[in-house]
Each structure stands twice: as C-alpha cells, then as structure tokens.
Amino acid sequence: MTSPAIIRFGPEDCCHGALHLPAGGQRGGFVICPPFGEEAKCAYRTLYEIADLAAARGWAVLRFDYFGTGNSSGGFDSFAPSRALEDVRAALARLRRECSGPVGALGLGLGAALALDAAQPSESAADDSIGFLILWQPLINGGEFYKLNIKRQLVRQMLTHGKARGSSEGSPADIIDLDGYALSKAAANELKAINLLDPPRTDLPPTLLLQASFTATPASDIQALAASTSPPLEAGSVICEPFWKRIGFVDTSNIFNSTLDWLDKLE
Amino acid sequence: MPEKIEDKIKEMIVERLFLSVSPEDIADDDNLMEKYEIDSVRLFEIVIGLEEIFDISFEDDEFNVEAFQTVTSISDLVRSKTQ
Numbered sequence: 001m002t003s004p005a006i007i008r009f010g011p012e013d014c015c016h017g018a019l020h021l022p023a024g025g026q027r028g029g030f031v032i033c034p035p036f037g038e039e040a041k042c043a044y045r046t047l048y049e050i051a052d053l054a055a056a057r058g059w060a061v062l063r064f065d066y067f068g069t070g071n072s073s074g075g076f077d078s079f080a081p082s083r084a085l086e087d088v089r090a091a092l093a094r095l096r097r098e099c100s101g102p103v104g105a106l107g108l109g110l111g112a113a114l115a116l117d118a119a120q121p122s123e124s125a126a127d128d129s130i131g132f133l134i135l136w137q138p139l140i141n142g143g144e145f146y147k148l149n150i151k152r153q154l155v156r157q158m159l160t161h162g163k164a165r166g167s168s169e170g171s172p173a174d175i176i177d178l179d180g181y182a183l184s185k186a187a188a189n190e191l192k193a194i195n196l197l198d199p200p201r202t203d204l205p206p207t208l209l210l211q212a213s214f215t216a217t218p219a220s221d222i223q224a225l226a227a228s229t230s231p232p233l234e235a236g237s238v239i240c241e242p243f244w245k246r247i248g249f250v251d252t253s254n255i256f257n258s259t260l261d262w263l264d265k266l267e
Numbered sequence: 268m269p270e271k272i273e274d275k276i277k278e279m280i281v282e283r284l285f286l287s288v289s290p291e292d293i294a295d296d297d298n299l300m301e302k303y304e305i306d307s308v309r310l311f312e313i314v315i316g317l318e319e320i321f322d323i324s325f326e327d328d329e330f331n332v333e334a335f336q337t338v339t340s341i342s343d344l345v346r347s348k349t350q
Binding site for chain 2 (some may be wrong): 157159
C-alpha cells in the first residue's frame, strides 16, 4: 500500500486532505467525515485504518479536516457545522475528480450527521449526488451531544480536582470551552440545533447505519433514525468499544468487517 | 438483569468498559479507579450508564470523586437519588 497523497481543496485550498488511492483498478470512492473535538482525536487512527483497508479493496478514500480543525486553515473557534457541511461537499467534489465509480461518504458522530445532510437533495445544478452512505454512530441530537460534552468536562474536573468546578449549563462567554475545544457561541447553537429526526431525511442512497456498542441491539435513537428516513434504513449494531471515546488500542475488527463486507456487495 | 443495585452497577461497569472480569469478581469496596485503571473517559461511561439504567441525572455538585470510588459509594449515591 502506498502512502496517502496530501492534498488541499475547497475555497482558497483551506481544507487539508489525505487521499488513499488503490494500487489497481477503482470501484469508486468515499470521503471520510470525522467527528468533532475529542472524538476526532480518539478516532484518528481508526479512520486512517478503514481508509487504508478500503483502498486495498479498490476504493479511493479521502480523509480530511474541517475548516478550523486539524491541519486545515482557520482558528479552532472558526469551526461551525454549517461550514463543515460545505467542506464535506467540497471533499466530495474533489474526490469525484479522482473517481470513475460511485462516490459516497463515511461519517462518524457529527461527521455522519453531516454526511447524511450532504446527501439531501440540493437545488444545485451540479452533479453532486452521493452514491452511498456509511453512518457510524451518527450524532442524532445535537443538544444531547452538547450536554454530554459538558458532562464529560465535569467528570474530567472531578478526577483532577476531586470535584467538578464547572457547570452543566456551560459557559455564557462568546467562546465556549467544550471539553477543551474552543467553540464560538454561534457554532455551539448550530451544534445544539442538529436533529436528524426532524425533518425526516429523504431520498437516501444505499446506506449502512451502524451502531458500535457493548450490545448487539441498536439503541432507541438509532432505531428512531432508521425508521424516520425515506426510504427507511435497517439499523445495525456491532460489538465494539466506542473507539471515538477511547485513547489506546481498541479492537475495531467488527466495525471494519461489517463495513467492508457491505462495500463489497455495493454495486 | 440483577435486582440488587450493587449487582446492576457491577454488570453495567463490566459491560460498558469491556472489562475481562465477571461482575462477581468486583468487590463492593474495591477502589475502581485503582484496580480497574478507570480514567476520566471510562468514568464518564460509568456516569452515563448509571443515568441510563437508573433513570437519574447527576447534579453538578454530585460530581465528587469520593462518590464514584467504589461500588458501595456509587450505590449510596444512586439510592439517595432514587428513594
């Protein structure tokens, strides 16, 4: 396997990407939409590995950082979900230049929510349809996600100082410290407003919806998402530690195998 | 699902933290942080697990490390919120 090529794309080449190209013939490609904040850090290696494994099976894969994150341009407080959605679309457009087959998106957490929204019908005249979606543990309710991050911050403070020093209400400042990541108040409000159930997402391409959990039964919110879309999705669950929350080795073979098997059948 | 609060907590901890021990191996007074190397990430999983299985929500002033050190102390906290 060759090393991924580093590329820039988007307005003023603001986005940093790593392009994994197959050595032989191509079946198509997909962009990887990372999660947000600490989750992106924890999931970094896993997302690299799925890109590498998929490239070995003939898929071109583009990993990238949203504006204001990772190696892309912009200060961290310039990150916003609406801008990140534009970055997803720019990544898809960039990958289409490399691919002759179908181009899709694989997203985790916030990235899965963005991928799902990028697949919604647009008024653009451009051919920007998405061939398929792979949604790993999508962020379904942004308000709940925000509260969980605040709570995680309280737990971290508890271990450091013996008890929490902050507040579950979060900060009233213009720049919010969300579990160690600076977020503008406007971006925080965008994040909190995410709701994948309302309005129901429609016109979905072939989609793999996967939960990674200690249980083989999809959680109620994952099932609700599956039932709300058009066409309805089949919610799957693989036994896998939540690698996007862990630092250190996690056995991700179950989610890799489920995803690669699904891609193999996608024609 | 076990009935006793302590047993429910042990089962949840083993399940959610993917520990390679059985719930019965955890003693009520084991220091969880030390014995099972529970860091902030795993402690967060425990907090969320407790909130889900006991249908409770912890207040900011309840995030006190002593309350989460052993199964006994966690059980006391859960009882105080459910009774």
